[in-house]
Structure formats: structure tokens, C-alpha cells
Amino acid sequence: MISSETFHVVTTELVVGAFSVAGLSFTLCLLFHLGVLKQPSWSSVFDHVAHFTLAFGLAATPFAILSGLSSAPGEGLNSPILVNKMLLSMTGFGFALGCLVARWRLGNKVWSSKKSVVLHSLSGLAAVGSMLLTASAGGTFTRGESLLDIFHLPYEEVLLFPVQVSVTGLLLGVAMLVLSWKRMNASSSVH
Numbered sequence: 001m002i003s004s005e006t007f008h009v010v011t012t013e014l015v016v017g018a019f020s021v022a023g024l025s026f027t028l029c030l031l032f033h034l035g036v037l038k039q040p041s042w043s044s045v046f047d048h049v050a051h052f053t054l055a056f057g058l059a060a061t062p063f064a065i066l067s068g069l070s071s072a073p074g075e076g077l078n079s080p081i082l083v084n085k086m087l088l089s090m091t092g093f094g095f096a097l098g099c100l101v102a103r104w105r106l107g108n109k110v111w112s113s114k115k116s117v118v119l120h121s122l123s124g125l126a127a128v129g130s131m132l133l134t135a136s137a138g139g140t141f142t143r144g145e146s147l148l149d150i151f152h153l154p155y156e157e158v159l160l161f162p163v164q165v166s167v168t169g170l171l172l173g174v175a176m177l178v179l180s181w182k183r184m185n186a187s188s189s190v191h
Contacts, residue, residue: 011064014056014057014064015064019131020132022049022053023132026128028046029043029047033111033121050124057131061092068138081140082141088131088133089130089131089134136153
């Protein structure tokens, strides 16, 4: 049986690798659909790679989170860096899930207009950015350094909201989810 620390390293590398490939693929998709790169036959390849690796990274994320919590010294989230890692990974998880649901529900229509291309690509890249920041915070927590140290990111500070602000944000998020789901259902029934 392997230790939770070793399992965490393996799952974290899977998540970071998958999200890195997804980030590169979303960037290339954006450039293809905006006409910067001129290989239209490759755009479908990078579309599939972007979404497959995003889904793979998303599937590996819960294992990385749970193994990270079980391998952390102390009683769970006792460090501001660990709290920030949890917030960043959950944010990345949400962006990735939203991106995949949009692609699943809308199909190739996500690439049909300039606005949807930019929005869809940016949501995929936001998921990637959140996960890479999570990995950077993990490097800071375990080794005291990360590749993003040149930016002097405040991993030791946790932004805590009052309960009213958190509840308001939660209600807004649920309302946006319900409205977008209704809108997607309405647009898919028009066919």
C-alpha cells in the first residue's frame, strides 16, 4: 500500500499535466478560431484534446484534494496556504465543469461566434490557471518555493468573507446556474 503523500504526488502530477495540456490546447483553439493561426483542420483536434484533458484533469482532481488533505501535517486545513489551495482547486474545478458542460450541451456551437469562442476559451484557461496556482501553492507549502515565486503571490493570506457575503455569492451562483440551464434548454429545444 502506498502512502497518502506518494498518492498525492502522483494525482497532483496527473492533474497538473492534464490541465497544462488543456491550457495549451485551449490557447491554440482560441488562436485558430480568431484567425491568428491558419490551420483550420487542426482546430477540431485541439478542441477534442482540450476537452478530453480537461475532463481527465477534472476526474483526477478529487483524488488530489482528498490525498492532499490526508497527507497534510496537522489537523486538515490548519495553514492559510492549504485554505488557499482548497479555494483555488475548487474554483478551477468549477470553471472546468462549466466549460465541459457548455461544450457537451452546445456542441460545436461554442466555436460559432467570436464572443462564444473567447468566453469558452477563457473559461477553460481560467480552470487551467486556477489549477496551476493550486500547484504553485502546494510547492510553496511543501518545499517553500514554486515556479511562480517571481510574482510574490500572497499564499499566506486568506480572503475570508462575512457570512452574508458568502450567502449572497452562493445565491447569485445558483441563480446564474439555473438561468443558464434554462437558457440552454430553451436554445436546444428550438432545433
